[in-house]
Amino acid sequence: MKTLKILHMYSELLDLYGDNGNMEIIEYRCRMRGITCEIDGYTVGSDIPDFSSYDLVYIGGGADLELNTISADLLRCRDGLKKAYDEGVFLFLVCGGYQLMGKYYRDAGGKEITGLGLFNYYTSAAENRKKQCIGDIVVRTEITGKPVDVVGFESHGGQTMGVKAPFGKVLCGNGNVFQGGAEGYSEKNVIATYLHGPCLAKAPEISDYIISYCVNRGAEAPAELAPLDDTFEHECRKVMLNKLLNKK
Amino acid sequence: MWYHICDTKKTKVKYVKRLLIIIGKIIVKLLRLMKRNAGNLPGIVLWHLSGHKAVSMFKVECPIIAVTGTNGKTSVTSCIAKLFEDSGKKIIINKEGNNLDTGICSLLLRHCDMKGRVKADYLILETDESYVPVVYSQLKLDTLVVLNFFRDQLDRNGAMETLIQKVNGFCKTFDGNLILNGDDPNTARLGRANPKNKNVKYFHAKPYAYATETAFEASEGRFCPFCGEELKYEYYQYSHIGKFRCAKCGFGDYEPYITAENIDLSKPVFTADGNEYSPVINSIYNVYNMTAVAAAAKLYNINQKVTDKVISEYAVNNGRMEKFMLGDCDTTLNLAKNPVGANVTLRVMNEMGGEKELLFVLNDNPADGVDVSWIWDINFSAFENVTRVVTSGARAYDIAVRIKTAGYPAEKIIVCPDLEKSVETLAETSGKKFVIANYTAVQPTREALNRYIEKKGGKA
Numbered sequence: 001m002k003t004l005k006i007l008h009m010y011s012e013l014l015d016l017y018g019d020n021g022n023m024e025i026i027e028y029r030c031r032m033r034g035i036t037c038e039i040d041g042y043t044v045g046s047d048i049p050d051f052s053s054y055d056l057v058y059i060g061g062g063a064d065l066e067l068n069t070i071s072a073d074l075l076r077c078r079d080g081l082k083k084a085y086d087e088g089v090f091l092f093l094v095c096g097g098y099q100l101m102g103k104y105y106r107d108a109g110g111k112e113i114t115g116l117g118l119f120n121y122y123t124s125a126a127e128n129r130k131k132q133c134i135g136d137i138v139v140r141t142e143i144t145g146k147p148v149d150v151v152g153f154e155s156h157g158g159q160t161m162g163v164k165a166p167f168g169k170v171l172c173g174n175g176n177v178f179q180g181g182a183e184g185y186s187e188k189n190v191i192a193t194y195l196h197g198p199c200l201a202k203a204p205e206i207s208d209y210i211i212s213y214c215v216n217r218g219a220e221a222p223a224e225l226a227p228l229d230d231t232f233e234h235e236c237r238k239v240m241l242n243k244l245l246n247k248k
Numbered sequence: 249m250w251y252h253i254c255d256t257k258k259t260k261v262k263y264v265k266r267l268l269i270i271i272g273k274i275i276v277k278l279l280r281l282m283k284r285n286a287g288n289l290p291g292i293v294l295w296h297l298s299g300h301k302a303v304s305m306f307k308v309e310c311p312i313i314a315v316t317g318t319n320g321k322t323s324v325t326s327c328i329a330k331l332f333e334d335s336g337k338k339i340i341i342n343k344e345g346n347n348l349d350t351g352i353c354s355l356l357l358r359h360c361d362m363k364g365r366v367k368a369d370y371l372i373l374e375t376d377e378s379y380v381p382v383v384y385s386q387l388k389l390d391t392l393v394v395l396n397f398f399r400d401q402l403d404r405n406g407a408m409e410t411l412i413q414k415v416n417g418f419c420k421t422f423d424g425n426l427i428l429n430g431d432d433p434n435t436a437r438l439g440r441a442n443p444k445n446k447n448v449k450y451f452h453a454k455p456y457a458y459a460t461e462t463a464f465e466a467s468e469g470r471f472c473p474f475c476g477e478e479l480k481y482e483y484y485q486y487s488h489i490g491k492f493r494c495a496k497c498g499f500g501d502y503e504p505y506i507t508a509e510n511i512d513l514s515k516p517v518f519t520a521d522g523n524e525y526s527p528v529i530n531s532i533y534n535v536y537n538m539t540a541v542a543a544a545a546k547l548y549n550i551n552q553k554v555t556d557k558v559i560s561e562y563a564v565n566n567g568r569m570e571k572f573m574l575g576d577c578d579t580t581l582n583l584a585k586n587p588v589g590a591n592v593t594l595r596v597m598n599e600m601g602g603e604k605e606l607l608f609v610l611n612d613n614p615a616d617g618v619d620v621s622w623i624w625d626i627n628f629s630a631f632e633n634v635t636r637v638v639t640s641g642a643r644a645y646d647i648a649v650r651i652k653t654a655g656y657p658a659e660k661i662i663v664c665p666d667l668e669k670s671v672e673t674l675a676e677t678s679g680k681k682f683v684i685a686n687y688t689a690v691q692p693t694r695e696a697l698n699r700y701i702e703k704k705g706g707k708a
Contacts, residue, residue, distance in 0.1 A: 012470060028653045202649070
């Protein structure tokens with residue numbers, strides 16, 4: 001089977017609420033199936049890599065300070081990332097990574113960080129501090145073709161608007177905007193979300209969707225992934241869904 | 249509110265302050281009569297009445313020593329208090345860990361006279377990091393001890409940088425004694441906040457047997473806060489604690505006030521300023537805490553015999569490296585409220601020879617910070633000779649998923665959300681046991697261990 005090539009960008013700066021864990025999970029689920037996983041790092045000032053040579057590019061979340069630190073550097077990568085995305089490389093983006101792929105991020109002081117503009121959405125920090133979106137969140141997504149409930153933790157002041165194709169529907173929590181109904185952005189090779197936690201911890205279906213997409217890129221007959229024992233993950237999600245959805 | 253209404257004439261202010269003290273004291277008395285804990289409520293009432301200046305009405309005429317930092321506040325505060333107590337001084341300490349302005353206000357209310365005067369030789373106050381500027385803009389501080397800054401309950405405090413900035417802001421105008429962990433860049437940087445302060449003192453530790461050349465765990469503060477250059481480490485003790493230096497601006501060059509060396513945790517023993525100490529608790533983490541205590545002892549000229557006794561005898565029965573005999577199994581319980589605490593505990597566990605089993609109890613109550621993502625910053629791949637893992641608490645499955653993903657065999661993990669049952673499961677087999685519990689889990693876990701011992705035998 002082919003080797004999965006992953007580029008994990010800014011892992012030492014953008015790692016809020018366990019975001020780096022997502023790559024540990026992908027790597028684990030590959031390892032259990034005998035799929036080799038190569039994860040390269042990229043940070044501010046690194047040589048610009050050939051983004052198209054990867055199957056998956058991952059960017060996590062960070063506070064305003066970290067976003068400011070990386071934003072100029074990320075712009076250098078714009079053309080390479082755009083090309084890779086057009087060629088079908090999977091983009092997995094959490095929080096700050098999600099925001100910066102849009103048109104811009106306007107912080108609480110009105111200062112604008114230019115986004116890469118790969119997608120048409122844009123983000124402005126909430127004017128009212130009470131509109132900070134912090135807490136547990138449940139999102140129902142159909143990206144795999146079947147409804148999957150993803151449980152995570154959101155913590156963002158930014159309100160993201162102009163999203164045409166959300167990642168999923170909010171069952172509990174806020175999502176793209178304070179008390180909103182939709183969360184994140186997605187395409188067949190893009191998952192962009194506010195969910196930390198890490199969000200793949202209790203959503204093995206989503207991890208496998210990403211892995212399956214990556215290993216089958218360009219293949220004529222997509223190969224099925226070997227099933228894994230996900231009892232802990234399923235029970236873990238069940239506990240949280242009970243707690244979050246039944247309290248209302 | 250009344251405080252606002254009255255004009256600023258000194259006499260009036262004085263009477264308002266006295267009135268507030270009386271109200272506060274009445275609340276304390278009432279709560280006592282109702283047999284309720286007066287740890288925080290009186291302070292909350294006065295906070296509202298005084299226009300959010302809950303400790304401004306007190307007159308403290310003795311030196312105040314404050315201890316702050318993410319981990320180790322309670323231990324260091326109580327040891328410093330013991331230094332003075334054993335020297336025959338009258339001290340006041342916030343023992344119950346009420347470390348916000350309201351908690352400190354409640355404490356002072358219980359110890360002041362009707363005029364708000366607090367009589368003691370020393371006040372030793374554990375103080376929450378974000379409340380250092382709040383409390384000590386109202387009360388004059390003699391010494392501030394800063395132990396470390398780690399990620400802790402991010403959603404309550406905001407990013408760690410914001411927290412450091414708060415304490416740093418206070419330090420800019422502070423010219424009292426500043427005792428800083430010189431091996432934590434997040435803490436050591438406070439030494440530059442006020443260039444005019446000549447009373448900055450760093451404590452430092454030489455590498456111990458398990459110090460590493462590269463970082464062992466996900467770490468904070470990898471970059472120089474002054475020039476942005478990546479910090480170079482001679483060695484890491486744990487997390488980002490170690491001998492660091494910025495090659496570009498020289499941050500990290502300082503003359504230590506006190507240095508812990510000859511650290512041998514197998515005994516355990518270490519020396520500081522030529523004095524040998526044999527602490528009860530055998531973690532590198534405790535060596536740092538006790539070095540901070542030794543620094544305070546040096547600063548206040550405490551008799552060496554007193555310091556020896558305090559450092560060598562310090563042990564706590566509050567789930568911090570607490571020993572139990574579960575049947576005939578050696579069992580150690582440790583609190584881990586954040587990744588650093590958990591990583592240090594795993595290290596202590598690894599450094600202990602032979603096979604052992606682990607029970608991890610994880611809750612997600614508001615005081616735990618609700619979200620449990622911090623468990624993903626724990627380095628579980630470093631498990632050595634761990635033959636079985638039991639997980640428990642409200643988030644028992646989360647920690648099971650975490651440990652499994654780190655590469656530990658899933659078939660050796662048993663999930664028992666029920667605490668009682670988890671202790672029974674742990675005790676089913678012989679051999680050494682290790683128990684890690686997070687903040688709100690630690691007391692229930694102690695109780696469950698003690699109940700098991702009462703029923704089935706062993707020693708608390």
